[in-house]
Amino acid sequence: MTSYDVGLTGGTGAGKSTAAARFGELGAVVVDADVLAREAVAPGTPGLAAVVAAFGPGVLAADGSLDRPALGRVVFGDAELRATLEGIVHPRVAARRAELAAAARAADPDAVVVHDVPLLVERGLTGGLDLVVVVDAPDELRVQRLVEGRGLAREDALARVAAQASRDERLAAADVVLDGTGSVADLRRQVDALWERLAEAVAASRR
Template structure:
């Protein structure tokens, strides 16, 4: 199953709930962070491409500083993706290969639609929320101003593109409990088709 949604849509809440229910979640964001952790070839490549200004004082990646560069420049974003995405794909493949037979595997991928990664999935689930809700969340939770928040949203697929790719749409625009209840209902549907989801 592929799980996606625009930034601040509630996708992470849905992903966490699926993990609680017993899914094997392959989190592309986590894999991307691991790919540029201190001491990795990925981080060295990012510094070579963007300079030491994207490093924090402790030598780790300063994600906010890098975000200011790549979300304002499509070519810079493509350079970053060319460094990170192949490593993420490799790590995703390893995680799937190691999954037990019958497991419900959830590919939690923010750019699932943008990168055309829906082929081969049994189900594409999109967590959807109105743009104004997402902007408010980004400003409140991540310290971005409204312009930065809208730039990050604009860098992703449009809402219409994601919805067109969806087999299932979950409403992430309301309270956390509302989204979790929808995930629970989805899990019940999955359980009827995947024996391991019944445990």
């Protein structure tokens, strides 16, 4: 076995970040597309220059960094503008994600690489993965979490949920569904159980 590639996704507010963190604690190599997206538009990068060229200096904070909330207000309610942003950021993220995954495989041929990608389904990135894991929660619960946990206005939270794949679309792409409606501890227990199955698959491949 050269590696085991797991795609991890879920709608915003469903609990995907909790699952990803637990996979990392258990020994997976987690490649976080959100982190890579921030790196792609860090100050001084061609990515940030492209974003400013497309959306104007109003998306910059006073220190010259990207004002993500301001940009979010611009793009989340407009599919065309969101596509423009994705056209800038996603190719850069995809290249870096492939680079990091390749490095993980080179370092450990039996590595379990978890590709933590919020838009895994929307971008059609499920091909080539050994397993697609979806953290699932109802839309209204996700909106509630975004409002109460992240301080978003309800309108902004609704726009973010609407901008992503539907719940049915994500579930249709899933090989494994983790229930994100309960507590953090409950979700972590589900990841633990899945990790045991992955460890068995890796062990079996060595035989």
